[in-house]
Amino acid sequence: MTLRLLAAAALVLGVVSCAGPSPTTGSGNSLRHDEWGHRPGPKGFDTVIIDAGHGGKDSGAAHHGLQEKDLALDTAKRLQRQLGGKVRTILMRGDDRFIELDDRVARASGKDGTILVSIHYNSSGSGVRGPETYYWRVDSHGLATRIQRSIASVSPSEAGNRGLERRRLRLTRNPDIPCVLVEIGYLSNASEARLCGDPAYRDKMAAALARAILDQKANGDAGTGPLPRPINAPPSRPTDAPGS
Numbered sequence: 001m002t003l004r005l006l007a008a009a010a011l012v013l014g015v016v017s018c019a020g021p022s023p024t025t026g027s028g029n030s031l032r033h034d035e036w037g038h039r040p041g042p043k044g045f046d047t048v049i050i051d052a053g054h055g056g057k058d059s060g061a062a063h064h065g066l067q068e069k070d071l072a073l074d075t076a077k078r079l080q081r082q083l084g085g086k087v088r089t090i091l092m093r094g095d096d097r098f099i100e101l102d103d104r105v106a107r108a109s110g111k112d113g114t115i116l117v118s119i120h121y122n123s124s125g126s127g128v129r130g131p132e133t134y135y136w137r138v139d140s141h142g143l144a145t146r147i148q149r150s151i152a153s154v155s156p157s158e159a160g161n162r163g164l165e166r167r168r169l170r171l172t173r174n175p176d177i178p179c180v181l182v183e184i185g186y187l188s189n190a191s192e193a194r195l196c197g198d199p200a201y202r203d204k205m206a207a208a209l210a211r212a213i214l215d216q217k218a219n220g221d222a223g224t225g226p227l228p229r230p231i232n233a234p235p236s237r238p239t240d241a242p243g244s
């Protein structure tokens with residue numbers, strides 16, 4: 001009991017000392033909110049916000065008869081089903097509607113015990129393929145590592161962890177909760193587009209995402225390697241990075 005109390009106190013102190021400069025946007029006084037995310041990844045969170053990228057007038061990538069917005073929504077719903085009963089889930093959008101990125105950030109921010117996973121499909125030259133996972137915050141590194149490992153193990157076009165990348169995007173930098181953006185595969189690559197267009201493959205990818213999320217919930221960052229260095233970068237703006 002005493003040890004647990006000490007551990008809890010140390011955790012609180014750690015959060016205080018790592019909180020960095022004061023938030024510039026109103027995230028309140030809660031110790032659990034941290035605009036910068038300079039802290040270890042979460043363990044035991046109770047809610048997952050599943051964000052299907054794009055929607056409505058914004059179709060995202062479109063190749064080989066597939067639209068990113070449709071596949072992202074389908075995968076988000078599959079992930080919600082996979083997580084059913086194991087953790088609370090919220091869909092950022094449950095149908096084909098447009099939501100501004102900044103509105104997605106606002107809806108995710110300020111929520112205790114919550115993480116955000118944004119689901120996308122990628123586009124590039126026809127020779128590029130494989131899943132990729134983006135994170136920015138220190139507290140999102142473990143989750144991103146788990147997600148990339150898990151989906152790479154399902155994808156025939158990539159093995160290992162080379163698709164993990166630290167990138168400052170609006171949905172990786174701006175929410176004040178742990179957040180990860182995953183690109184399931186390249187629709188611009190003919191063979192990967194065939195895979196991504198197959199509901200059975202999307203179901204496997206959703207299951208891989210669910211395993212990674214539940215691993216993070218059970219184990220925190222354990223086994224995901226050293227934390228990346230804290231970076232005090234400003235919020236991402238629409239002019240920063242296209243295509244996300």
Ligand SMILES: [Zn+2]
Pocket residue numbers: 053054060061068120121243244
């Ligand atoms: Zn996208």
